[in-house]
Amino acid sequence: MSEDRKPRILIIGAGSMGVLTGYHLSLAGADVTFLIRPHRAKALDNPQMLYCYDDNNLKEYKSYSYITNPLLILGSDYDYIVITLDGASLRNEAGVGLVRTIGDAARGTNTKVVLGSIFFDLHAWFLQLSGLADEQVTNGHLDIHAYSTKALTLPLEAPVDPNLIAKADFAYTDKLGDGFTVDDSSPAVANGFAEIYNASGVSRCTVKPALECAVAINPLFPVFAACELMDWPKFKDIDGEELWSLVVASVREIQELDIHGELGKQAARTMTEAGLAASLAAWEKHMIPLDLQAFNRFHHGEKLKAQGREHLQVCISYGAAEGKPMAALKDLLRRVQEHEVEVAAAQ
Template sequence: MGENPRSRILIIGAGSMGILTGYHLSLAGADVTFLIRPHRAKLLDSPQMLYCYDDNQLKEYKRYSYITDPLLIAGSNYDYVVIALDGVSLRNETGLDLVKTIGDATRGTNTKIVLGSVFFDLRAWFLQVSGLADEQVTNGHLGIHAYSTKAVTLPLETSTDPNLISKADFAYIDKLDDGFTVDDSSPAVANGFAKIYNACGISHCAVKSAPEYAVTINPLFAIFAACELFDWPKFQDIGDEELWGLVVSSVREIQQLGIHGELGRESARITTETGLAASLAAWEKSMLPLDLQAFNRFHHGEKLRAQDREHLQACLSYGAAEGKPMPALKDLLRRVQEHEVVAAQ
């Protein structure tokens, strides 16, 4: 009998999420193609060099192909399309056209979509714009912390190798239990993708319930917003009790939004100032030798700032629709906006 055919996967976007997802899927034996903008083609003509904080080694990633025309998606019969764009890019005018193109190309086919963009209740928007069937799309995100070494230089611990990092296109660390997570909005999509990813043998993809997935991610953006007010200190050093109390109240308000169900309400009941601070400090420690807050300063304080702000505004809008005024989150956003005005002067 012949071997099983290789899974054909299209990844939209070749930033840190796209490249690291593609790398692990390639290790799993998948046939990976990237959809990129034409000006990115020259960069992908050369193998991608990846510095791994986990073992202090440089990896070469070259087993991929790319296309630059979204219209080529049609008729290509991909098993999966993984969207690795940020929420703002996916929802702007260009992104809107792309979503419609994806819908036209994959509607009525067996192609499954992993929506890797992060934004509040984004899947509902994506289904409406794309016109795809509910069972064809699930949410997913990369738990591996990765960044472009050309975009930012992070502080280094003694166990890291600056010479190797200087040769890398991306650096990453896979220290969480799950390198990738999908939710079960579409169980067939989630379980099928996890099975492929897990065949890589060095990273793990988890399948979580949709409420658990959402309640894990959505409250984080209040924390990132507050970190700007604290000027991105180590999590273990956060000390302004009044401001931290406001942050934790904002987290609880987000947890209690209807999209999170009973799990969110229970999470809000057990979230405390000391408990949340301890869990963040543990996250920070687990990421070593990566400097987590330096990473977050770049990733959420610069690169994805617009997405993060819009995410919190969406939380407020959903809260208003549910009759929840969310005063703590409103106050936190007001302070962040005032901070931005002062910083710009």
């Protein structure tokens, strides 16, 4: 990429992650194109209005283009392709076809991929299916908490302006210090993407060790499963719940899987029920005025429910391959499945 040419970035998906990532990359001077399903075209024909909790202001995002046909990726010269589909969607029949198309487009080129989908050991699966080289692909995730205001109405606390929320397509908060994280699965991909993103001047992308990211993210799924069983209580109230000991045991089982190495085993040894509850409560407090558990109820309890279920099942499968019983995680998943049946029967 020449220094005088804008970075050309294709973002797969224009949900909350895609749009917020595209917005910050556009601020950084990148030429952003979205690959979307045809039914999303009407919405993207209009500027995207973004409400920011952090400064209580509305932003207009219109400096992008879009395509609806995945085959248009072939023969393109994108510098980066950023995938923002959830793990379940990426692994279904349509997603598999898309991964193969991305592989055909990027194989043997200078195009780099940021795999922004979250799923257990997804990087290895993606490399095998796409046929891309290790040095072309790294994992990434959006740390900005963002949601579609058309899909979700959250309880509002001052100083959030409900009138501005009503005008927005998406609302977000970038309070965690890092707006985007890429891991070092491919250092060149990670560092190059972070350099572009950080030119936005308003949000930061950081590069972290891949193992550190996996140990932090993979054990969160039992937490969300338990929150569903408990009807999404505030994290600050969760330590006294009877279910919590099962959750912490499940977290430890995931941390101790061989894929997480010594870092995972160390995390499991130091994990306590009170410690996990305290860290989650601190996260919740930090996100105010965004209601974190109301956000999680929608994001993990509805929108990404299939991803969460499949993630737990795959963790159990990996444990079985290592000769580990995964008794706590199996019990937790059984309870979640039974709860889902009960809820469906009551409706």
